[in-house]
Amino acid sequence: MNTDVSTPLFTPFVTQCIEAAREIIALLDSGDDALYLKHSQGIGGDVSIGADLECQRIFVKYLLPLAHIDSEESGFIPSPSSTQDIIILDPLDGSDNFLSHIPYYGASLALCDGRKICKEAVVIHFCTQTLIARSGERIFELSLLDPTPTSLLSSTSTKCGIFEKAYSNPHIAKLLFDHRLKFRSLGASALSLSLAYKVSFMLFAGNIREYDSKAGLFLCEGLYINHNRDFLLISKDKQIFDTIMQLLTQGKD
Structure with missing residues:
Protein backbone atom coordinates (compact mmCIF):
# COMPACT_ATOMS: atom_id res chain seq x y z
CA MET A 1 0.00 0.00 0.00
CA ASN A 2 1.41 3.38 -0.99
CA THR A 3 1.11 5.82 1.91
CA ASP A 4 3.63 8.44 0.76
CA VAL A 5 1.85 11.67 -0.09
CA SER A 6 4.99 13.85 -0.11
CA THR A 7 5.19 13.60 -3.88
CA PRO A 8 5.06 16.19 -6.68
CA LEU A 9 1.67 14.71 -7.60
CA PHE A 10 0.21 16.73 -4.72
CA THR A 11 0.44 20.38 -3.75
CA PRO A 12 1.08 21.28 -0.09
CA PHE A 13 -2.64 22.11 0.28
CA VAL A 14 -3.82 18.71 -0.97
CA THR A 15 -1.12 16.90 1.01
CA GLN A 16 -2.18 18.57 4.26
CA CYS A 17 -5.85 17.88 3.53
CA ILE A 18 -5.02 14.18 3.15
CA GLU A 19 -3.11 14.07 6.43
CA ALA A 20 -5.86 15.95 8.29
CA ALA A 21 -8.54 13.67 6.83
CA ARG A 22 -6.79 10.55 8.07
CA GLU A 23 -6.63 11.91 11.61
CA ILE A 24 -10.26 13.05 11.50
CA ILE A 25 -11.56 9.71 10.24
CA ALA A 26 -9.80 7.89 13.08
CA LEU A 27 -11.34 10.32 15.57
CA LEU A 28 -14.88 10.07 14.18
CA ASP A 29 -14.66 6.30 14.10
CA SER A 30 -13.76 6.26 17.81
CA GLY A 31 -17.38 6.91 18.81
CA ASP A 32 -16.32 9.26 21.63
CA ASP A 33 -19.42 10.62 23.39
CA ALA A 34 -17.95 14.15 23.31
CA LEU A 35 -18.31 14.19 19.52
CA TYR A 36 -22.11 14.19 19.87
CA LEU A 37 -22.43 16.99 22.43
CA LYS A 38 -24.08 20.25 21.33
CA HIS A 39 -22.19 23.52 21.70
CA SER A 40 -22.98 27.11 20.66
CA GLN A 41 -24.21 28.34 17.29
CA GLY A 42 -21.50 28.54 14.65
CA ILE A 43 -20.84 31.37 12.23
CA GLY A 44 -22.70 29.45 9.51
CA GLY A 45 -25.92 29.53 11.56
CA ASP A 46 -26.13 25.91 12.73
CA VAL A 47 -25.51 24.70 16.27
CA SER A 48 -22.05 23.13 16.43
CA ILE A 49 -21.50 19.69 17.88
CA GLY A 50 -18.29 18.31 19.30
CA ALA A 51 -17.44 16.60 16.02
CA ASP A 52 -17.70 19.91 14.12
CA LEU A 53 -15.26 21.58 16.49
CA GLU A 54 -12.84 18.66 16.59
CA CYS A 55 -12.75 18.45 12.79
CA GLN A 56 -12.07 22.19 12.66
CA ARG A 57 -9.29 21.86 15.24
CA ILE A 58 -7.52 19.20 13.18
CA PHE A 59 -7.85 21.08 9.90
CA VAL A 60 -6.52 24.24 11.56
CA LYS A 61 -3.52 22.30 12.88
CA TYR A 62 -2.57 21.10 9.40
CA LEU A 63 -3.63 24.03 7.23
CA LEU A 64 -3.21 27.27 9.17
CA PRO A 65 0.53 27.48 8.34
CA LEU A 66 -0.49 27.63 4.66
CA ALA A 67 -3.32 30.19 4.72
CA HIS A 68 -5.90 32.05 6.77
CA ILE A 69 -9.03 29.99 7.43
CA ASP A 70 -12.68 31.07 7.22
CA SER A 71 -14.54 28.26 8.98
CA GLU A 72 -18.27 27.65 9.20
CA GLU A 73 -17.84 27.02 12.91
CA SER A 74 -15.63 29.90 14.10
CA GLY A 75 -15.32 32.38 11.25
CA PHE A 76 -11.95 33.97 10.39
CA ILE A 77 -8.82 32.39 11.88
CA PRO A 78 -5.62 34.30 10.97
CA SER A 79 -2.55 32.44 9.75
CA PRO A 80 0.86 33.15 11.32
CA SER A 81 2.34 33.31 7.81
CA SER A 82 2.43 36.41 5.60
CA THR A 83 0.11 34.87 3.01
CA GLN A 84 -3.02 36.53 1.64
CA ASP A 85 -4.56 33.15 0.76
CA ILE A 86 -7.65 32.01 2.63
CA ILE A 87 -9.27 28.58 2.98
CA ILE A 88 -13.08 28.45 2.99
CA LEU A 89 -13.79 25.51 5.29
CA ASP A 90 -16.78 23.40 6.21
CA PRO A 91 -15.07 20.97 8.60
CA LEU A 92 -18.02 18.57 8.88
CA ASP A 93 -20.57 18.70 6.08
CA GLY A 94 -23.55 16.55 7.03
CA SER A 95 -23.40 16.94 10.82
CA ASP A 96 -26.99 15.72 11.20
CA ASN A 97 -26.10 12.59 9.25
CA PHE A 98 -23.16 12.02 11.60
CA LEU A 99 -25.41 12.48 14.62
CA SER A 100 -27.91 10.03 13.12
CA HIS A 101 -25.26 7.43 12.17
CA ILE A 102 -26.06 7.88 8.47
CA PRO A 103 -22.79 7.27 6.56
CA TYR A 104 -22.79 10.37 4.38
CA TYR A 105 -20.68 13.20 5.78
CA GLY A 106 -17.35 14.82 5.01
CA ALA A 107 -15.58 18.15 4.60
CA SER A 108 -15.24 20.92 2.03
CA LEU A 109 -12.11 23.04 1.58
CA ALA A 110 -11.46 25.76 -1.00
CA LEU A 111 -8.05 27.45 -1.16
CA CYS A 112 -8.59 30.99 -2.47
CA ASP A 113 -6.45 34.05 -3.11
CA GLY A 114 -6.97 37.34 -1.29
CA ARG A 115 -9.92 38.17 -3.56
CA LYS A 116 -11.55 34.82 -2.72
CA ILE A 117 -10.93 33.45 -6.21
CA CYS A 118 -10.56 29.70 -5.84
CA LYS A 119 -7.23 28.10 -6.80
CA GLU A 120 -7.57 24.61 -5.34
CA ALA A 121 -10.44 22.63 -3.86
CA VAL A 122 -10.85 19.39 -1.94
CA VAL A 123 -14.04 17.61 -0.89
CA ILE A 124 -13.46 14.68 1.47
CA HIS A 125 -15.91 11.81 1.95
CA PHE A 126 -15.10 10.60 5.46
CA CYS A 127 -17.28 7.48 5.28
CA THR A 128 -15.81 6.11 2.05
CA GLN A 129 -12.35 7.50 2.89
CA THR A 130 -12.05 9.13 -0.51
CA LEU A 131 -11.59 12.65 -1.80
CA ILE A 132 -12.10 14.62 -4.98
CA ALA A 133 -9.72 17.50 -5.67
CA ARG A 134 -8.89 20.16 -8.22
CA SER A 135 -5.57 21.95 -8.49
CA GLY A 136 -5.64 24.45 -11.34
CA GLU A 137 -7.03 22.53 -14.30
CA ARG A 138 -6.24 19.09 -12.87
CA ILE A 139 -9.23 17.24 -11.37
CA PHE A 140 -8.73 13.88 -9.70
CA GLU A 141 -10.04 11.49 -7.07
CA LEU A 142 -8.22 9.13 -4.73
CA SER A 143 -8.61 6.74 -1.83
CA LEU A 144 -7.06 7.80 1.46
CA LEU A 145 -6.04 4.15 1.95
CA ASP A 146 -3.90 4.25 -1.20
CA PRO A 147 -3.47 7.87 -2.34
CA THR A 148 -2.69 7.28 -6.00
CA PRO A 149 -4.69 9.88 -7.94
CA THR A 150 -6.87 8.94 -10.88
CA SER A 151 -8.54 11.35 -13.27
CA LEU A 152 -12.12 12.19 -12.38
CA LEU A 153 -14.35 10.83 -15.12
CA SER A 154 -18.04 11.43 -15.72
CA SER A 155 -20.23 8.37 -15.31
CA THR A 156 -22.26 7.34 -18.35
CA SER A 157 -24.66 5.00 -16.55
CA THR A 158 -26.42 7.22 -14.03
CA LYS A 159 -30.09 6.75 -13.16
CA CYS A 160 -30.69 9.26 -10.33
Whole structure:
Protein backbone atom coordinates (compact mmCIF):
# COMPACT_ATOMS: atom_id res chain seq x y z
CA MET A 1 0.00 0.00 0.00
CA ASN A 2 1.41 3.38 -0.99
CA THR A 3 1.11 5.82 1.91
CA ASP A 4 3.63 8.44 0.76
CA VAL A 5 1.85 11.67 -0.09
CA SER A 6 4.99 13.85 -0.11
CA THR A 7 5.19 13.60 -3.88
CA PRO A 8 5.06 16.19 -6.68
CA LEU A 9 1.67 14.71 -7.60
CA PHE A 10 0.21 16.73 -4.72
CA THR A 11 0.44 20.38 -3.75
CA PRO A 12 1.08 21.28 -0.09
CA PHE A 13 -2.64 22.11 0.28
CA VAL A 14 -3.82 18.71 -0.97
CA THR A 15 -1.12 16.90 1.01
CA GLN A 16 -2.18 18.57 4.26
CA CYS A 17 -5.85 17.88 3.53
CA ILE A 18 -5.02 14.18 3.15
CA GLU A 19 -3.11 14.07 6.43
CA ALA A 20 -5.86 15.95 8.29
CA ALA A 21 -8.54 13.67 6.83
CA ARG A 22 -6.79 10.55 8.07
CA GLU A 23 -6.63 11.91 11.61
CA ILE A 24 -10.26 13.05 11.50
CA ILE A 25 -11.56 9.71 10.24
CA ALA A 26 -9.80 7.89 13.08
CA LEU A 27 -11.34 10.32 15.57
CA LEU A 28 -14.88 10.07 14.18
CA ASP A 29 -14.66 6.30 14.10
CA SER A 30 -13.76 6.26 17.81
CA GLY A 31 -17.38 6.91 18.81
CA ASP A 32 -16.32 9.26 21.63
CA ASP A 33 -19.42 10.62 23.39
CA ALA A 34 -17.95 14.15 23.31
CA LEU A 35 -18.31 14.19 19.52
CA TYR A 36 -22.11 14.19 19.87
CA LEU A 37 -22.43 16.99 22.43
CA LYS A 38 -24.08 20.25 21.33
CA HIS A 39 -22.19 23.52 21.70
CA SER A 40 -22.98 27.11 20.66
CA GLN A 41 -24.21 28.34 17.29
CA GLY A 42 -21.50 28.54 14.65
CA ILE A 43 -20.84 31.37 12.23
CA GLY A 44 -22.70 29.45 9.51
CA GLY A 45 -25.92 29.53 11.56
CA ASP A 46 -26.13 25.91 12.73
CA VAL A 47 -25.51 24.70 16.27
CA SER A 48 -22.05 23.13 16.43
CA ILE A 49 -21.50 19.69 17.88
CA GLY A 50 -18.29 18.31 19.30
CA ALA A 51 -17.44 16.60 16.02
CA ASP A 52 -17.70 19.91 14.12
CA LEU A 53 -15.26 21.58 16.49
CA GLU A 54 -12.84 18.66 16.59
CA CYS A 55 -12.75 18.45 12.79
CA GLN A 56 -12.07 22.19 12.66
CA ARG A 57 -9.29 21.86 15.24
CA ILE A 58 -7.52 19.20 13.18
CA PHE A 59 -7.85 21.08 9.90
CA VAL A 60 -6.52 24.24 11.56
CA LYS A 61 -3.52 22.30 12.88
CA TYR A 62 -2.57 21.10 9.40
CA LEU A 63 -3.63 24.03 7.23
CA LEU A 64 -3.21 27.27 9.17
CA PRO A 65 0.53 27.48 8.34
CA LEU A 66 -0.49 27.63 4.66
CA ALA A 67 -3.32 30.19 4.72
CA HIS A 68 -5.90 32.05 6.77
CA ILE A 69 -9.03 29.99 7.43
CA ASP A 70 -12.68 31.07 7.22
CA SER A 71 -14.54 28.26 8.98
CA GLU A 72 -18.27 27.65 9.20
CA GLU A 73 -17.84 27.02 12.91
CA SER A 74 -15.63 29.90 14.10
CA GLY A 75 -15.32 32.38 11.25
CA PHE A 76 -11.95 33.97 10.39
CA ILE A 77 -8.82 32.39 11.88
CA PRO A 78 -5.62 34.30 10.97
CA SER A 79 -2.55 32.44 9.75
CA PRO A 80 0.86 33.15 11.32
CA SER A 81 2.34 33.31 7.81
CA SER A 82 2.43 36.41 5.60
CA THR A 83 0.11 34.87 3.01
CA GLN A 84 -3.02 36.53 1.64
CA ASP A 85 -4.56 33.15 0.76
CA ILE A 86 -7.65 32.01 2.63
CA ILE A 87 -9.27 28.58 2.98
CA ILE A 88 -13.08 28.45 2.99
CA LEU A 89 -13.79 25.51 5.29
CA ASP A 90 -16.78 23.40 6.21
CA PRO A 91 -15.07 20.97 8.60
CA LEU A 92 -18.02 18.57 8.88
CA ASP A 93 -20.57 18.70 6.08
CA GLY A 94 -23.55 16.55 7.03
CA SER A 95 -23.40 16.94 10.82
CA ASP A 96 -26.99 15.72 11.20
CA ASN A 97 -26.10 12.59 9.25
CA PHE A 98 -23.16 12.02 11.60
CA LEU A 99 -25.41 12.48 14.62
CA SER A 100 -27.91 10.03 13.12
CA HIS A 101 -25.26 7.43 12.17
CA ILE A 102 -26.06 7.88 8.47
CA PRO A 103 -22.79 7.27 6.56
CA TYR A 104 -22.79 10.37 4.38
CA TYR A 105 -20.68 13.20 5.78
CA GLY A 106 -17.35 14.82 5.01
CA ALA A 107 -15.58 18.15 4.60
CA SER A 108 -15.24 20.92 2.03
CA LEU A 109 -12.11 23.04 1.58
CA ALA A 110 -11.46 25.76 -1.00
CA LEU A 111 -8.05 27.45 -1.16
CA CYS A 112 -8.59 30.99 -2.47
CA ASP A 113 -6.45 34.05 -3.11
CA GLY A 114 -6.97 37.34 -1.29
CA ARG A 115 -9.92 38.17 -3.56
CA LYS A 116 -11.55 34.82 -2.72
CA ILE A 117 -10.93 33.45 -6.21
CA CYS A 118 -10.56 29.70 -5.84
CA LYS A 119 -7.23 28.10 -6.80
CA GLU A 120 -7.57 24.61 -5.34
CA ALA A 121 -10.44 22.63 -3.86
CA VAL A 122 -10.85 19.39 -1.94
CA VAL A 123 -14.04 17.61 -0.89
CA ILE A 124 -13.46 14.68 1.47
CA HIS A 125 -15.91 11.81 1.95
CA PHE A 126 -15.10 10.60 5.46
CA CYS A 127 -17.28 7.48 5.28
CA THR A 128 -15.81 6.11 2.05
CA GLN A 129 -12.35 7.50 2.89
CA THR A 130 -12.05 9.13 -0.51
CA LEU A 131 -11.59 12.65 -1.80
CA ILE A 132 -12.10 14.62 -4.98
CA ALA A 133 -9.72 17.50 -5.67
CA ARG A 134 -8.89 20.16 -8.22
CA SER A 135 -5.57 21.95 -8.49
CA GLY A 136 -5.64 24.45 -11.34
CA GLU A 137 -7.03 22.53 -14.30
CA ARG A 138 -6.24 19.09 -12.87
CA ILE A 139 -9.23 17.24 -11.37
CA PHE A 140 -8.73 13.88 -9.70
CA GLU A 141 -10.04 11.49 -7.07
CA LEU A 142 -8.22 9.13 -4.73
CA SER A 143 -8.61 6.74 -1.83
CA LEU A 144 -7.06 7.80 1.46
CA LEU A 145 -6.04 4.15 1.95
CA ASP A 146 -3.90 4.25 -1.20
CA PRO A 147 -3.47 7.87 -2.34
CA THR A 148 -2.69 7.28 -6.00
CA PRO A 149 -4.69 9.88 -7.94
CA THR A 150 -6.87 8.94 -10.88
CA SER A 151 -8.54 11.35 -13.27
CA LEU A 152 -12.12 12.19 -12.38
CA LEU A 153 -14.35 10.83 -15.12
CA SER A 154 -18.04 11.43 -15.72
CA SER A 155 -20.23 8.37 -15.31
CA THR A 156 -22.26 7.34 -18.35
CA SER A 157 -24.66 5.00 -16.55
CA THR A 158 -26.42 7.22 -14.03
CA LYS A 159 -30.09 6.75 -13.16
CA CYS A 160 -30.69 9.26 -10.33
CA GLY A 161 -29.86 12.82 -9.46
CA ILE A 162 -29.45 14.46 -6.06
CA PHE A 163 -31.97 17.03 -4.79
CA GLU A 164 -30.86 18.64 -1.55
CA LYS A 165 -33.59 20.40 0.47
CA ALA A 166 -36.28 18.35 -1.29
CA TYR A 167 -38.16 18.04 2.02
CA SER A 168 -38.86 21.79 2.07
CA ASN A 169 -39.67 22.07 -1.64
CA PRO A 170 -42.41 19.49 -2.36
CA HIS A 171 -43.65 21.40 -5.41
CA ILE A 172 -40.27 21.01 -7.13
CA ALA A 173 -40.06 17.37 -6.03
CA LYS A 174 -43.45 16.73 -7.67
CA LEU A 175 -42.36 18.39 -10.91
CA LEU A 176 -39.29 16.16 -11.05
CA PHE A 177 -41.39 13.08 -10.23
CA ASP A 178 -43.95 13.93 -12.89
CA HIS A 179 -41.17 14.13 -15.49
CA ARG A 180 -39.61 10.84 -14.34
CA LEU A 181 -36.47 12.52 -13.04
CA LYS A 182 -35.48 10.28 -10.15
CA PHE A 183 -33.52 11.75 -7.26
CA ARG A 184 -32.22 11.15 -3.75
CA SER A 185 -31.88 13.72 -0.96
CA LEU A 186 -28.70 12.87 0.94
CA GLY A 187 -28.22 15.69 3.45
CA ALA A 188 -24.66 16.90 2.82
CA SER A 189 -24.58 19.59 0.13
CA ALA A 190 -20.83 19.88 -0.38
CA LEU A 191 -20.47 16.12 -0.80
CA SER A 192 -23.40 16.08 -3.21
CA LEU A 193 -21.80 18.84 -5.29
CA SER A 194 -18.65 16.77 -5.61
CA LEU A 195 -20.72 13.89 -7.03
CA ALA A 196 -22.12 15.96 -9.88
CA TYR A 197 -19.81 14.18 -12.34
CA LYS A 198 -21.31 10.85 -11.32
CA VAL A 199 -25.06 11.52 -10.95
CA SER A 200 -27.51 12.79 -13.55
CA PHE A 201 -27.95 16.16 -11.80
CA MET A 202 -27.39 17.93 -8.51
CA LEU A 203 -30.02 20.44 -7.37
CA PHE A 204 -30.00 22.56 -4.23
CA ALA A 205 -33.15 24.61 -3.60
CA GLY A 206 -32.52 27.93 -1.86
CA ASN A 207 -29.46 30.12 -1.41
CA ILE A 208 -26.56 27.78 -0.72
CA ARG A 209 -23.89 28.99 1.69
CA GLU A 210 -20.33 29.69 0.55
CA TYR A 211 -18.98 27.19 3.09
CA ASP A 212 -21.00 24.45 1.35
CA SER A 213 -20.46 25.51 -2.24
CA LYS A 214 -17.09 27.23 -2.78
CA ALA A 215 -15.07 24.05 -3.26
CA GLY A 216 -17.81 22.14 -5.09
CA LEU A 217 -18.44 24.88 -7.63
CA PHE A 218 -14.73 24.99 -8.44
CA LEU A 219 -14.73 21.22 -8.94
CA CYS A 220 -17.75 21.43 -11.25
CA GLU A 221 -16.70 24.35 -13.47
CA GLY A 222 -16.67 22.18 -16.60
CA LEU A 223 -20.31 21.11 -16.19
CA TYR A 224 -23.59 22.92 -16.93
CA ILE A 225 -24.29 25.24 -13.99
CA ASN A 226 -26.97 27.73 -13.02
CA HIS A 227 -26.33 29.36 -9.64
CA ASN A 228 -28.63 32.06 -8.30
CA ARG A 229 -30.36 33.03 -5.05
CA ASP A 230 -33.23 30.59 -5.62
CA PHE A 231 -31.35 27.42 -6.53
CA LEU A 232 -28.13 25.79 -7.67
CA LEU A 233 -28.42 23.31 -10.54
CA ILE A 234 -25.51 21.32 -11.99
CA SER A 235 -25.55 18.57 -14.59
CA LYS A 236 -23.15 16.94 -17.02
CA ASP A 237 -26.11 16.28 -19.36
CA LYS A 238 -27.37 19.31 -21.27
CA GLN A 239 -30.76 17.79 -22.03
CA ILE A 240 -31.42 17.04 -18.35
CA PHE A 241 -30.07 20.45 -17.37
CA ASP A 242 -32.38 22.25 -19.83
CA THR A 243 -35.39 20.18 -18.76
CA ILE A 244 -34.91 20.95 -15.07
CA MET A 245 -34.26 24.62 -15.81
CA GLN A 246 -37.66 24.77 -17.57
CA LEU A 247 -39.34 23.05 -14.62
CA LEU A 248 -37.76 25.44 -12.12
CA THR A 249 -38.90 28.43 -14.14
CA GLN A 250 -42.35 26.89 -14.44
CA GLY A 251 -42.38 26.21 -10.69
CA LYS A 252 -41.91 29.92 -9.94
CA ASP A 253 -44.93 31.00 -12.00
